[in-house]
Ligand code: GUN
């Protein structure tokens with residue numbers, strides 16, 4: 001069978017490096033009448049529409065003009081079982097976990113509920129333009145199973161893991177050191193490297209793991225060096241104080257994770273807000289990745305992430321929603337709140353760097369920049385189509401926008417799921433995928 005070819009036409013923007021400033025046009029490729037040739041889920045050519053059309057006269061053309069085609073967004077920290085925790089009122093981290101989050105996560109012991117919610121969770125991600133995410137599942141292996149199975153059905157490149165937690169949580173949410181090891185090992189064997197999945201070994205945070213469980217996490221990391229590790233670090237003052245009580249021998253919060261061998265360039269450390277100079281040194285030496293979660297840090301009143309300070313030390317910062325501490329699935333809204341957090345510290349997030357961050361930048365943080373995060377030939381065809389005039393207010397503002405950077409900044413500050421015109425996952429329009437599923441169900 002001849003493989004069908006699709007040519008997506010539109011304005012195209014793809015980054016090849018992090019822009020050093022608003023004028024750094026060498027860091028990206030922008031075309032007014034661009035095109036992407038898609039074959040077998042990959043981008044096989046990118047360039048001017050006329051040239052690609054002449055080279056592939058048999059390709060089906062999908063015209064997205066005047067919209068903007070970019071690589072799909074990447075969310076590097078999100079909680080799958082918290083879709084119904086977002087917007088829970090009035091608490092900071094530890095009370096929020098105990099009052100809202102842990103009771104909700106208990107429901108994911110039910111595999112049928114986890115399966116139904118995996119569908120709705122991934123629907124939300126793609127509706128908001130996110131084509132790859134790194135997710136915490138609940139403590140139950142069945143929640144990770146449901147998450148990976150649904151991602152595989154949609155052919156999405158997804159990362160995740162079941163949380164390991166054996167103390168300071170309700171009984172229904174506690175595993176044991178041994179069961180957390182066994183379940184994680186089995187999930188890695190079942191999913192890591194299968195379809196487009198990667199496993200993230202996930203000790204939730206120091207407070208919910210005993211030293212015995214941390215030893216099990218250490219063994220898993222040593223046995224599976226190509227898996228990711230994800231956990232939370234220095235988000236909130238009360239959390240840091242309790243961690244110091246629970247690990248009295250640790251020099252600081254990071255030292256808990258360091259002692260158990262969890263730090264390397266595939267370790268994603270959510271929040272990383274209140275850090276000592278020693279912790280920053282060790283983050284730099286181990287090349288672990290801090291993850292900035294702007295909407296969550298504001299919502300839970302956690303603090304201000306020092307992006308410039310960490311970058312100056314050579315760290316690679318990722319950016320993420322942290323739903324349901326975060327208040328939006330939108331990486332555009334995440335950039336908007338990130339911009340404001342940096343403003344409060346006299347730091348700047350210009351739109352070119354912002355859009356690099358949620359595409360190629362997060363791909364670099366995950367070591368996946370050769371597969372996702374750009375529109376370069378050879379990349380997987382995960383693509384978002386953006387409309388900077390999606391709302392009346394945006395269209396009104398766009399009447400006075402003259403440059404690409406101005407358009408991007410309108411999307412960054414005013415955009416959300418309404419600005420997502422279309423999303424392709426591995427070359428398939430997610431709306432076609434949804435209707436194909438409906439047809440299969442009704443048939
Ligand atoms: N620390 C430990 N668990 C969580 C969580 O679910 N959300 C946030 N924001 N921080 C955490």
Ligand code: ZN
Pocket residue numbers: 077078079232270322325
């Ligand atoms: Zn989190």
